[in-house]
Amino acid sequence: xxxxxxxxxxxxxxxxxxxxxxxNFSDSVNNLQWFHQNPWGQLINLFYIPSxxxxxxxxSATTVATERYSxxxxxxxxxxxxxxxxxxxxxxxxxxxxxxTGTRLQVTL
Amino acid sequence: GAVVSxxxxxxxxxxxxxxxxxxxxxxxxxxxxxWYRQFPKKSLMLMATSNEGSKATYEQxxxxxxxxxxxxxxxxxxxTVTSAHPxxxxxxxxxxxxxxxxxxxxxxxxxxxxxxxV
Numbered sequence: 027x028x029x030x031x032x033x034x035x036x037x038x039x040x041x042x043x044x045x046x047x048x049x050n051f052s053d054s055v056n057n058l059q060w061f062h063q064n065p066w067g068q069l070i071n072l073f074y075i076p077s078x079x080x081x082x083x084x085x086s087a088t089t090v091a092t093e094r095y096s097x098x099x100x101x102x103x104x105x106x107x108x109x110x111x112x113x114x115x116x117x118x119x120x121x122x123x124x125x126x127t128g129t130r131l132q133v134t135l
Numbered sequence: 136g137a138v139v140s141x142x143x144x145x146x147x148x149x150x151x152x153x154x155x156x157x158x159x160x161x162x163x164x165x166x167x168x169x170w171y172r173q174f175p176k177k178s179l180m181l182m183a184t185s186n187e188g189s190k191a192t193y194e195q196x197x198x199x200x201x202x203x204x205x206x207x208x209x210x211x212x213x214x215t216v217t218s219a220h221p222x223x224x225x226x227x228x229x230x231x232x233x234x235x236x237x238x239x240x241x242x243x244x245x246x247x248x249x250x251x252x253v
Contacts, residue, residue: 057240067173067226069244112178121232121240122169125179 028053028117030126038132039103047098047129049113057116058089059123060098064109103133137163139231141245148219148252156214156248158229164209165231173226185212219252
């Protein structure tokens with residue numbers, strides 16, 4: 027099956043800093059999404075981005091499908107950004123999502 | 136927006152007993168639901184795909200007799216952990232697929248169930 031690797035695995039930032047999270051995948055995908063899992067376990071959909079670039083407030087994402095990677099940018103980080111960020115992909119006719127390894131982000135004061 | 140309700144949020148049970156977890160789509164019909172398992176500080180691992188009115192499709196290595204999935208209606212899927220043992224302790228999350236316009240497929244997740252088997 028498809029492999030989805032994220033980097034870095036852990037990240038500690040001071041409030042106000044910017045960061046870039048990366049997602050590499052091993053095969054062509056027809057769906058790529060970024061999620062934030064809060065400390066209580068709830069998954070929140072951030073972006074649906076199988077290709078191209080999108081922005082939503084302090085967050086933006088870019089997927090270069092031909093090179094099989096996606097980037098999530100967080101600017102002016104806040105403590106509420108803490109949690110785990112996952113990318114997830116699906117391929118071909120399968121609708122099931124395969125989750126990446128995750129990046130655990132901690133934003134400190 | 137689409138809402139998926141998952142219950143219970145937390146359950147503690149004794150070894151050997153069975154536990155049922157419910158996943159409901161509140162404002163849309165979900166012909167397909169997914170069940171994931173997440174170990175502490177790990178990623179989500181897909182256990183099975185649940186299709187309304189038919190048998191679930193289990194991922195390789197997942198015991199179908201241990202993890203019973205029923206998707207009897209367009210708004211409800213259940214996961215029953217049978218004869219639970221401490222190694223079944225985990226965080227279980229359901230997801231419902233919601234077709235959207237333009238061919239885009241949306242996924243809405245429940246809030247998860249933390250199962251502890253003692």
